[in-house]
Amino acid sequence: MIQTELKELGLAVEEAVTAARSKQDSQLLSFTEPVPAIDPISFFANGFSFDGGRIFWGNAAGSLMLAGAGEACALTASGNNRFEQMESKWKKIIQEAIIHNPQRKPGTGPIAFGGFSFDPAKPVTSLWKSFPDSKLRIPAYLLTVVNGKHYLTSNIVVNQDDRSADIEQRLEKERRLLLSATTLPDGPFVSSKSEVEPLAWKQLVRQATETIKQGGTEKIVLARELRVQFSDKANVAPVLNALTDSQTNSYIFAFENGDDCFLGATPERLVKIEDKKLLSTCLAGTAPRGITEAEDNRIGQQLLTDKKNRSEHQFVVEMIKKAVSACCEQVRVPDEPVLYPLKNLQHLYTPVEAVLHDGYTILDIVKQLHPTPALGGLPSEESVAFIREHEHLDRGWYGAPIGWLDAFQNGEFAVAIRSALIQGDHASLFAGCGVVKDSNPEEEYQETNIKFTPILSVLGGQS
Numbered sequence: 001m002i003q004t005e006l007k008e009l010g011l012a013v014e015e016a017v018t019a020a021r022s023k024q025d026s027q028l029l030s031f032t033e034p035v036p037a038i039d040p041i042s043f044f045a046n047g048f049s050f051d052g053g054r055i056f057w058g059n060a061a062g063s064l065m066l067a068g069a070g071e072a073c074a075l076t077a078s079g080n081n082r083f084e085q086m087e088s089k090w091k092k093i094i095q096e097a098i099i100h101n102p103q104r105k106p107g108t109g110p111i112a113f114g115g116f117s118f119d120p121a122k123p124v125t126s127l128w129k130s131f132p133d134s135k136l137r138i139p140a141y142l143l144t145v146v147n148g149k150h151y152l153t154s155n156i157v158v159n160q161d162d163r164s165a166d167i168e169q170r171l172e173k174e175r176r177l178l179l180s181a182t183t184l185p186d187g188p189f190v191s192s193k194s195e196v197e198p199l200a201w202k203q204l205v206r207q208a209t210e211t212i213k214q215g216g217t218e219k220i221v222l223a224r225e226l227r228v229q230f231s232d233k234a235n236v237a238p239v240l241n242a243l244t245d246s247q248t249n250s251y252i253f254a255f256e257n258g259d260d261c262f263l264g265a266t267p268e269r270l271v272k273i274e275d276k277k278l279l280s281t282c283l284a285g286t287a288p289r290g291i292t293e294a295e296d297n298r299i300g301q302q303l304l305t306d307k308k309n310r311s312e313h314q315f316v317v318e319m320i321k322k323a324v325s326a327c328c329e330q331v332r333v334p335d336e337p338v339l340y341p342l343k344n345l346q347h348l349y350t351p352v353e354a355v356l357h358d359g360y361t362i363l364d365i366v367k368q369l370h371p372t373p374a375l376g377g378l379p380s381e382e383s384v385a386f387i388r389e390h391e392h393l394d395r396g397w398y399g400a401p402i403g404w405l406d407a408f409q410n411g412e413f414a415v416a417i418r419s420a421l422i423q424g425d426h427a428s429l430f431a432g433c434g435v436v437k438d439s440n441p442e443e444e445y446q447e448t449n450i451k452f453t454p455i456l457s458v459l460g461g462q463s
């Protein structure tokens, strides 16, 4: 990584042009500076015409928001060693980049933002055709809001025959557009919806419980799809706005790839790393919220002591604890879960804290953890094989890691659930649930219905 001294953007562009000419190859310049406050959703809305697509991230704590427009570079990787491929591609980009980022705040500078498919061994259908096994994008422009401060990072690929003055002119125009105030367009409205094969899905839950009872597998997470049609082409920015307003305690994410956009509001952190400190989350076991406080408390207390939900949860705790212990020291995991309340439902929640051993990166941890038994099952290989063979669904990026990493070994990935893939005037919504030996198909079906609610309601559908 070539770090430049504090300087003006124009001088940094000249330095990058000189570097491109001397190595006779393109040069990535990443320039970060503080900017006046702007709503990240307005920034996202302003970026609609930028090639490649837009990204959005709001962490569950509300302390970090990212909005990106355009694509400076894209990293893709496929197959079983996609995490390792990504790691080496990312390292190479960072090593060769010219980076001007004096304040080095997490989530600023050249970040790689994107996601992975749930299972690279499952054949891809036309539904997910524009989403590869994994893709991380360095956005052309990135707005980072960290602890209330706003930073703009411009990532520019400079070619050897570029002229500094032309680049500066283009940057000025695009930055002005992105940072201007805007009014959000109207959100989508659902004109019709259809559940994909609900009866066959309940039958599959029955089959999974039978398989579990025969031994060898203890938990299998099954998911299903709900398709919705909009009255018009859907605008994404107002959907993100509604998710941010309505889904507290959740990560709000969006990855737009060409004309398609995958977005959602997930409560499930996979891993966060900041200054070597690791946080992970065990989240599994579900109940609805009550209407009155008394009813809510009663449902919560029942959830905390319910045998079936506790077993669903415990499989996740044991697996995450083991995976984290392999790469970390000072691993701390409470003995008992607590409740994690969301707008429409509540979960059993156990946080995991640890300190990362030297030599490990966030992608190593993502590889170790994905899929946790909250999305795959236990044992992992057998449950994923069952899903691959029997589930009538192309999960695509649903249920898989989505997030970002920066050049300073910080990053955060969530598990992409409570999500939808928007494709013009229609969308597919996804929801799943942990099936254990005493799961009841009708109850699991109802659980997935509640899990559709947060995303369905912001898409303009009935809840």
Ligand SMILES: C=C(O[C@H]1C=CC=C(C(=O)O)[C@@H]1O)C(=O)O
Binding pocket: 221, 223, 268, 283, 284, 285, 286, 312, 347, 373, 374, 375, 417, 418, 430, 431, 432, 433, 434, 435, 451
């Ligand atoms: C698979 C999903 O939820 C997982 C996360 C939390 C609780 C779960 C459950 O109780 O079944 C699931 O394991 C989903 O929302 O699509």
Ligand SMILES: [Mg+2]
Binding pocket: 284, 285, 286, 312, 433, 434, 447
């Ligand atoms: Mg469940």
